[in-house]
Amino acid sequence: MSVKHALLALLSRGPSTTYQLKKDFDHTTGQTWPLNIGQVSTTLQRLARDEFVQRDDVGDSGADPWQLTATGRLELEDWWSRPVDREQRGRDELIMKLALAVETPGVDVTVLVQRQRSAMQQVLHDVTRVRRAVAQEDLAARLVLDSHIFTTEAELRWLDAVEGEVEKARMLPVPSSSATSATVVPVPAKSIR
Structure with a gap:
């Protein structure tokens, strides 16, 4: 599963903090795919680097939520439209x-x-x-x-x-040596x- 696309899908519901995204992911998957907070944070940083998400600066809360960008919405729409290729599952x-x-x-x-x-x-x-x-x-x-x-x-x-x-x-x-x-x-x- 693509954690990247899972986080984009969760953010399509609305802005969310890193911790809330982890909780929502755990809830959505029935807690069957362990996802630690560090993995969520690292993935969000890569998504921000690629301009798929950005911080929603709300002030002094210390836990500013993330939100999907227009580029992120396009990436998510593309992901929704593609079937999963069994050959790419690893x-x-x-x-x-x-x-x-x-x-x-x-x-x-x-x-x-x-x-x-x-x-x-x-x-x-x-x-x-x-x-x-x-x-x-x-x-x-x-x-x-x-x-x-x-x-x-x-x-x-x-x-x-x-x-x-x-x-x-x-x-x-067992074949003989003269086979x-x-x-x-x-x-x-x-x-x-």
Whole structure:
């Protein structure tokens, strides 16, 4: 998620202080994406540098609110109009870890999968518990939490598939040294890419 665009979206509601933006972000995401005050402050400074936001000088309060500029509104409108490109979401450490594990001698992929499954089941339990406690009228938090639940469930299904592929690969005969390249056993990692 783009913290930059999230802050611009929050500021489109009206001027807000750094602390209030952090609170609003936490509330909107159901407190599932930790965002510390330093990250909010640093992002706001970059947004000010790029002329997307500016301080609303109200005097001696010491916590002058930030407001969206015309340039910031255009940037936000552009962001709203673009679909999220899955290719730009970053590299997934779990995929890389398992892909490397299946090709690294001495790494027990089954143990890695079981540990990850256990951790993801705990996440699913925790997020589901939080989701049940969210008020019906808090649509933003419900949507974010539902996304976490569906994503976690999908990852658990994927881990089941990885484990199945690893088991199938273990059952394949090991090619003899005289085998030609046409009879080489496929590398399991290709099945999880």
